Amino acid sequence: MTVIQQKIINQKSGNKLIDNENVRALLLFLLSLGIFLLFWEVGARMKLFAKGMPTASLTITELWYWVTHPFYNNGPNDLGIGWNLLISLRRVAIGYTLASLIAVPLGILVGISQIAFKAFNPYFQLLKPVSPLAWLPLGLYIFRDSEMTGIFIITIASIWPTLTNTAFGVANVDSDYLDVSKTLGASRWRTIFKVIIPAALPNIISGLRISMGISWLVIVAAEMLLGTGLGYFIWNEWNNLYIPNILVAIFIIGIVGIILDQIFAYLEKLVSFGKQSS
Amino acid sequence: MNTSFSSNNHAVTTDSATDAQISLRHISKVFPGRGGWLNKITGQASSDFVAIEDIHLDIEHNTFVSIIGPSGCGKSTLLNIIAGLSSATSGEVIINGEIVDKPGPDRGMVFQSYALMPWMTVQDNIKFAVETVYSKMHVKQQQRVIKENIQLVGLTGAEKKRPHELSGGMRQRVGIARALAINPQILLMDEPFGALDALTRGFLQDEIERIWEQQRKTAIMITHSIDEALLLSDRIVMMTKGPAARIDEVLDVPFPRPRDRNTVENHPAYLKLKKEMEDHLYRETRAVEEAQIKP
Ligand SMILES: Nc1ncnc2c1ncn2[C@@H]1O[C@H](COP(=O)(O)OP(=O)(O)OP(=O)(O)O)[C@@H](O)[C@H]1O
Numbered sequence: 064m065t066v067i068q069q070k071i072i073n074q075k076s077g078n079k080l081i082d083n084e085n086v087r088a089l090l091l092f093l094l095s096l097g098i099f100l101l102f103w104e105v106g107a108r109m110k111l112f113a114k115g116m117p118t119a120s121l122t123i124t125e126l127w128y129w130v131t132h133p134f135y136n137n138g139p140n141d142l143g144i145g146w147n148l149l150i151s152l153r154r155v156a157i158g159y160t161l162a163s164l165i166a167v168p169l170g171i172l173v174g175i176s177q178i179a180f181k182a183f184n185p186y187f188q189l190l191k192p193v194s195p196l197a198w199l200p201l202g203l204y205i206f207r208d209s210e211m212t213g214i215f216i217i218t219i220a221s222i223w224p225t226l227t228n229t230a231f232g233v234a235n236v237d238s239d240y241l242d243v244s245k246t247l248g249a250s251r252w253r254t255i256f257k258v259i260i261p262a263a264l265p266n267i268i269s270g271l272r273i274s275m276g277i278s279w280l281v282i283v284a285a286e287m288l289l290g291t292g293l294g295y296f297i298w299n300e301w302n303n304l305y306i307p308n309i310l311v312a313i314f315i316i317g318i319v320g321i322i323l324d325q326i327f328a329y330l331e332k333l334v335s336f337g338k339q340s341s
Numbered sequence: 342m343n344t345s346f347s348s349n350n351h352a353v354t355t356d357s358a359t360d361a362q363i364s365l366r367h368i369s370k371v372f373p374g375r376g377g378w379l380n381k382i383t384g385q386a387s388s389d390f391v392a393i394e395d396i397h398l399d400i401e402h403n404t405f406v407s408i409i410g411p412s413g414c415g416k417s418t419l420l421n422i423i424a425g426l427s428s429a430t431s432g433e434v435i436i437n438g439e440i441v442d443k444p445g446p447d448r449g450m451v452f453q454s455y456a457l458m459p460w461m462t463v464q465d466n467i468k469f470a471v472e473t474v475y476s477k478m479h480v481k482q483q484q485r486v487i488k489e490n491i492q493l494v495g496l497t498g499a500e501k502k503r504p505h506e507l508s509g510g511m512r513q514r515v516g517i518a519r520a521l522a523i524n525p526q527i528l529l530m531d532e533p534f535g536a537l538d539a540l541t542r543g544f545l546q547d548e549i550e551r552i553w554e555q556q557r558k559t560a561i562m563i564t565h566s567i568d569e570a571l572l573l574s575d576r577i578v579m580m581t582k583g584p585a586a587r588i589d590e591v592l593d594v595p596f597p598r599p600r601d602r603n604t605v606e607n608h609p610a611y612l613k614l615k616k617e618m619e620d621h622l623y624r625e626t627r628a629v630e631e632a633q634i635k636p
């Protein structure tokens with residue numbers, strides 16, 4: 064009896080760390096990463112891949128160089144990756160803020176008023192599926208300025224998810240909340256600000272999150288044609304035919320995308336109030 | 342409640358105690374069907390649905406009235422019309438001599454689904470009601486009203502909690518406090534305890550009985566529970582099955598107040614009333630089921 068108990072206790076304490084799901088997932092992740100890097104390194108050294116494919120070690124060395132020397136400036140074609148990142152982030156910040164300032168109020172209006180919904184929905188339906196890059200020549204023609212055009216493209220790209228999610232959230236506010244407001248005799252404005260908007264907030268934030276994701280996708284594509292920014296950095300390295308730096312930029316774009324998304328994931332959690340327990 | 346405006350209210354009600362406070366005059370509600378050639382082609386057309394027909398009822402001041410009837414007969418429809426949330430197709434609701442067709446703070450509503458705002462704390466939910474109705478009241482006084490009502494329903498200590506952190510019974514206490522905090526003349530409750538387990542339900546019934554003895558507001562409650570109706574009501578309105586549901590009979594409940602479960606159940610009239618209600622519900626529910634079996 065005691066021996067068996069002792070055994071169970073030993074087993075438990077011995078496997079405690081490995082039993083944890085997160086620890087296991089981390090181990091699996093590290094293992095797969097190791098195999099991937101090894102395969103890459105060996106494959107590249109044996110010239111199994113396309114011609115000029117850099118090795119993993121070279122790419123990591125480059126990454127280290129860029130991360131430790133982010134800010135230098137030798138003219139637009141040789142700009143530190145930190146500057147490029149800040150330029151991209153600034154364009155996204157301005158364009159995205161403009162889009163949100165348009166999309167949230169318009170979404171609320173369209174969500175509240177059936178007439179507004181019917182009147183404006185054709186525009187949304189027509190414009191939503193158009194790739195934001197299709198607006199690029201028009202932007203360049205109107206603004207004759209790459210900076211403004213970049214912001215314009217981001218604004219157009221990030222309006223739709225916020226707009227449609229806000230309208231959906233507002234139109235689908237639980238009718239019980241509205242009944243409470245009505246039985247108390249609340250004014251229309253009070254109902255909008257104290258009931259409808261807070262009730263729709265989870266949807267509004269989800270819309271903002273999707274819009275942010277799209278902005279970040281689009282800015283890289285747009286910048287290839289605009290000069291400066293992370294997208295241009297990639298384009299420039301393509302012209303230099305230096306692949307390691309392209310891989311470095313892809314990695315950095317991915318990391319920044321994760322950070323931006325997590326900020327919104329956190330906001331979503333703040334306004335869920337027990338609705339989703341994830 | 343011991344706020345100044347509630348005593349005013351009592352003065353008014355005793356003055357005109359002889360008249361009915363709420364008069365339902367021949368109320369009918371028809372939900373329009375879907376007509377039109379498009380619906381006919383797609384086979385989605387439906388004819389008009391008469392939910393309730395010719396409901397006529399007077400309710401005196403300070404009475405507690407329960408409405409009971411087979412499910413789907415139109416009880417919620419009727420209560421929503423009294424609340425002003427939906428309008429009658431014909432007939433009118435007269436409260437204190439005036440026709441009402443809108444919701445108003447003279448009527449406080451308790452919802453079966455609690456209908457608490459999840460982003461507001463317990464206190465803020467009640468505050469929302471008080472601020473909306475008494476926007477000109479001094480903030481100090483508003484806070485007092487909120488505090489009193491939280492105490493009244495036994496929620497002291499939970500003020501800062503959000504609804505999702507509370508059990509169903511506690512949530513409905515918030516719902517009741519919110520309805521009472523605006524000091525309505527009339528309290529409307531649509532199956533207020535329908536979603537609660539038996540024990541919690543019992544607690545809340547006792548709570549309602551205690552509060553009602555204190556405040557004696559006119560109250561209309563929809564319920565499916567015979568015992569609940571007998572414990573709380575002065576009069577019980579029994580409705581027939583729908584469509585075109587009517588009032589079948591109104592029972593007077595003679596039990597002395599204040600009441601508690603034991604004295605009520607030992608009252609000589611208890612068994613007879615209970616039997617009468619059971620027979621009625623059995624008959625109507627049976628008829629509903631038969632109507633569903635027949636094509
Ligand atoms: N908006 C509506 N349109 C069409 N029919 C409706 C509508 N609302 C309710 N009804 C119908 O009216 C009838 C009465 O509904 P109501 O909700 O008032 O019943 P109830 O007595 O409250 O039922 P329950 O006991 O289940 O709460 C039902 O047959 C229902 O299908």
Ligand SMILES: [Mg+2]
Pocket residue numbers: 416417418531
């Ligand atoms: Mg109902």
